[in-house]
Amino acid sequence: MDDGPLFPTQWWWTLLDVAVAAVVASLALQAPTSEPKAMVIGLVMAVVLIERRRRPVLVMGVVSALSVVQLLLVRDLSVHDVAVLVAMAAVVTHGKSMRSAYVAGGVVAVGLLFALLVVGDTIRDAVLFGAVVALCVVVWLVSVVLRLRKDAAAAYADRAATAERERDHLVALAAAAERAAIARELHDIVAHSLAVMIVQADGATYVVDKDPAGARKALRTVADVGRDALEDMHRIVAVLRGGSDEPPPTRRVGLDQLEVLAERARVADVAVELRVTGDSAGIDAAEELTVVRLVQEGLTNVLRHAGPGASVEIAVDLLDDTVEVSVADDGAGRTPVGGTSGGNGLVGMRERVLLHNGRFAAGPRAGSGWRVHAVLPRKANSA
Template sequence: MRRLAEERTAPVPSPWMTLSGRYGRAVARACDMGIALAVLVAAQYYGAEYDLLLGGLMALCLLARRPFPGTVLAAVLTLSVVQFALHGLPELPLASAPASYDVAVLFAMMSVIHHSRTPWMPYLAGGVVLLASAAGTVETAAPGIEPSVDLESLLILWGLTLTVWLTAFALHTRRLYAESQAARAWHVEREQEQRVRLAAARERAEIARELHDVVAHSLAVMILQADGAESVLRKSPDMAQSALKTIAATGRDAIDDMHRVVRVLREGNPDSADSGPARRLVTLDEIKVVAERARAAGLTVDVSVEVGEGRLSPAEEMTAFRIVQECLTNVLRHAGAGAGVDIRLHEEQGTLLIGVVDDGAGTLAGRGIGGRSGGNGLVGMRERAELAGGSFEAGPRLGSGWHVRASIPTRTK
């Protein structure tokens, strides 16, 4: 099989960026429990009546931060508002504020940035936490006195919030990049597999055409020649000898072509230096050879080739020869001995026109040659013409016989 000329690859992200499956879920759950435990432990260091309760509720909310990041952030901020409200009671503060377990707000904000699929949610979460931090630094000394802002605490809280936000946003961007690279690598792999399958299908179609051309034509000629040799063996030994020579020559050519096809199957490149004998070059001159063999098999063949020397490439000559060869094979198989065939090849305005017409040996199209409408031979001829950038047409003639017309764009050398 031929190697593909170009391979596209995509970088695969690091495994730690794309944890998935049971292992990834276990690691994520362990991280969530560790964060919640850290918040709960931090709340135990404060002696106010509701510190442990508020810290425990915040820790409990953080356990659901991955599936419901927005809801968890709203719940933790609500608990923080309650915390500051209890801290601001004039008689006896029932909660400490600010406290180290308020780090739960930052963890909740990170969850929104990292796990939310809405593009504007990270910015909204950052803005809300900054406003909440600013509100937490407002101090009221006594009734009737305007509240003041603890600027030092505000700068510390905002600096910490912005640092956490930027870190989480960078990790979020990196995760999205890793996911996009993994998806790209998957698509490239699927595309590469599809290209390999298409290349293999093209190879199989090409080999099938070659096998059909070699086997069908050669066997048709050899069978008709053998039948003719048998019928005249005693009456005309010379004619029988000529038929046997034709059978031998046809068989040798068929064996050479079969060897080439087998080399393609085994080695994948028929033109490599170590693939054995060079490929037999097929030209338009071969049309006269197969026409002569068809005459020896009992057909009346008239050939006209009006193409300037050097006007066709080897591939174009091969395509034209195979089409004519398949036409003669079909006449031998379906019309039999006694049929007349007219073959015309000529170049017109940069296009090679091929026309093959037979009279069907006088058999009406609807009676004797209807089976020729869908065989492998017609499919192969159509594929060859279309691969060369041309067109193909075949069908029964009015009355008896069959016609084939093909056009192939020429490339002047």
């Protein structure tokens, strides 16, 4: 079992801070014994530097103040004054903004001028002082580069995290859309098939003695509907399983299926008048499937809520730019199948139409009955 690294990353940074402080302390201990004040100031600087990563601005202020005190007391520079550069680098790389980096650089520049004024008479080597100035500039520039790289890495990390969140969100939306599509398919298949099968089975039980031929016809219809439903269920299950090199079994649902749906409804004692006008050339499979499912769900609602004996008018108009579908019944049936649909059929129809950027309306007709109307734009002709 992997419990992670032996030493967390934060420990390594802490050890680095302690090592830097130890180096500064060792430099302070090398100060001339005649100047114990400088040694004490250097040791304090070293201790303060341990917090440079967590409180860079405070450490910069304390170390700068100590260096000023040293100049006033000792009147000389010391090698442990490198602590000022370490503190400046911490402010530049770990400060909240680049403004603090400029302020830290300005503080060091003012400190150099102050040192030149205080101990200028003791600095006889201009080259040495120029080297000190160059060292400060180099440390500041290197720290700025590190700061910019750190900010760029943080920006890349933020963008990567944002992209990952967006990807997860899109995956969730795609999964939700897929679930909605599967739910629509299941509802259309199960609801319609069961409604027809229930009506046919009830009719067969009523006429099995009086009209054996009619009963056999009803049972054949039950078997045909059941086989179609089972085939569609196999197709949906194959899509859900996935992971197979073989494509799932498909059953092309075209406009010719409308007559099959109408005939099955007629066998269930629903008077169906089907009218399909216009040219079907150019209509794609998705549009055909939507039209068939709309008619199928409309007939299911008739069987469920109006019942056998109702009359239905189905009109499918294939116009140049749109496909209009209308399913209207007179509500004059008897003993409807019933059930607790909860309005899922209407929701599914509306979702199907909206996927094609179409318009959908459903509601009671004047007098009695119910009407479903949908308008779908034709992609082939609108492209």
